[in-house]
Amino acid sequence: MERINLTQANTNSALLAKVTRESGQDISACYQCGKCTAGCLMAGAGDGGPRLVMRLLQFGLLDQVLSGKAIWLCAACGICTVRCPREIDVAKVMESLRRMARQTGQRPAEPAVAAFEDLFLTCVSRHGRMHELGVMVAHNIKTGRPFKDADLGQKLFFRGKLRLLPSRVRKVAAVKQLFARTGGGAA
Numbered sequence: 277m278e279r280i281n282l283t284q285a286n287t288n289s290a291l292l293a294k295v296t297r298e299s300g301q302d303i304s305a306c307y308q309c310g311k312c313t314a315g316c317l318m319a320g321a322g323d324g325g326p327r328l329v330m331r332l333l334q335f336g337l338l339d340q341v342l343s344g345k346a347i348w349l350c351a352a353c354g355i356c357t358v359r360c361p362r363e364i365d366v367a368k369v370m371e372s373l374r375r376m377a378r379q380t381g382q383r384p385a386e387p388a389v390a391a392f393e394d395l396f397l398t399c400v401s402r403h404g405r406m407h408e409l410g411v412m413v414a415h416n417i418k419t420g421r422p423f424k425d426a427d428l429g430q431k432l433f434f435r436g437k438l439r440l441l442p443s444r445v446r447k448v449a450a451v452k453q454l455f456a457r458t459g460g461g462a463a
């Protein structure tokens with residue numbers, strides 16, 4: 277997604293309507309001011325920030341967005357949303373795009389991030405809260421790096437900062453209901 281490939285552009289695409297429907301946001305309202313990208317912590321790390329994502333969507337280039345890194349590097353911090361003068365919830369658009377990438381079977385451009393999201397949401401849906409040690413170990417195994425951050429994990433564990441076993445919130449059933457109601461699991 278380094279540059280816009282206009283050969284596949286289709287401004288009348290039903291794809292734009294699909295993103296609008298999924299996110300509940302009016303993509304066409306974006307007037308490309310760039311305030312979102314100026315505040316985005318991850319814009320420099322990938323292949324373009326939220327402003328470029330919005331532009332690609334306006335051109336109907338959904339494939340370029342779904343196969344790119346930006347949607348996976350998005351940390352869901354919400355800075356873009358609060359900065360947008362058009363009151364577009366850009367973070368919600370990014371979340372919807374991650375969900376759409378999964379639905380279309382698109383291989384994530386950042387598999388380690390997608391794996392973390394899966395594990396995190398699975399953990400929260402089961403226990404109502406994060407179990408850092410479990411998610412860390414599972415993520416290392418899933419991404420084929422079993423000893424990644426092992427030194428740090430060991431130090432944190434012996435200082436009592438990491439629990440060996442997960443603990444549950446009291447109203448875990450309510451959390452499960454919430455996941456069920458919202459379609460549950462990873463975006």
Ligand code: SF4
Binds near residue numbers: 315316325351356
């Ligand atoms: S929510 Fe995502 S796209 Fe928006 S500013 Fe944060 S990291 Fe960037």
Ligand code: SF4
Binds near residue numbers: 306308313326364366
């Ligand atoms: S801040 Fe809003 S209007 Fe400006 S480029 Fe980003 S999404 Fe578009």
